[in-house]
Amino acid sequence: MKKRYLIPFGIFMAIMAIFVLGLYRMGEDPNFTRNVPSVLIGKQAPKIDLPDLFDQSKTVSSSSLAGQVWVLNVWATWCPECWREHAFLVHLARNEGVKLFGIDWRDDAAAAKRLLVDKGNPFVAVGFDPESRAIMDWGVYGAPETFVIDKQGVVRWKKAGAMTRELWESELKPLLQKLEKG
């Protein structure tokens, strides 16, 4: 066999190797395909004014947390990762003093309330957003997504995907401690 016939074969194998590596990377990181960089980091946080999940005639507003370090969590009962992270969010609110503001996105209000009653409510307030009006301002495209907002109202951090103990220890906790001092 002539050597030059090996060249297309070699190129083919190289392309296959790239595909296989790419697939493995996707497999390891559940958020791989979703990692769209947020344009909000370092910018003023969009204001949230939404109906209160527990009483939709009332309004909950992010301005009630102005001047504090707070965390925004976008969640829904249709999102499996949200169920998975829920217990940890409750732990953060009860034992670590994290101020969580929730947005219940495109959800069934009754199911959402039942979840919070049964499994605990980690949120200072929960806004109900059935038409993606608030979450679009935040560039949210999946659930759960978590943001950190500092005392000046600037978005400092964002994560698409569930909150975990590892993520808390390695990124969120140090950041919140730093922001609380500043």
Added chain:
Amino acid sequence: MRRILVLLVLWSPLLAFANIEAYRFDNPQKEADYRVLIAELRCLVCQNQNLADSNAELAQDMRRQTYEMVQSGSSKEEIIVYMVQRYGDFVLYRPPFMPSTVLLWVGPFLIFAVGVGILLLFIRRRNQEPVVQLSSEEHARAKGLLDQETK
């Protein structure tokens, strides 16, 4: 019974269209703007589709947002700026020409140029191959062979 089932199955693709919202526009220009926008904006959920093709719930809401802005008189540019401020350049199905996207835009032309270059090189090399000079004996032999064939 079987006929009814077959009919049902044949009708089922139509359900897929039933989901696309029908919006009414004040004038044809607004409708045209809306169609251009939903073709140019990317669905963030199913990232290889634009808003027009996607039926993800977020895409529905982004279409509605686009519709409302078009109806209330926003220009195409204003709506694109609105989306980019929230979702970044990624929301544009046609990415802007920037340092990070140079390869994306220029890459295909570059590959084409390389291909043409290689082709030219091959052709030139072939032309430069020396013409084989035959001796008179070889000429005679070739002639003999050719004559044999024509007989």
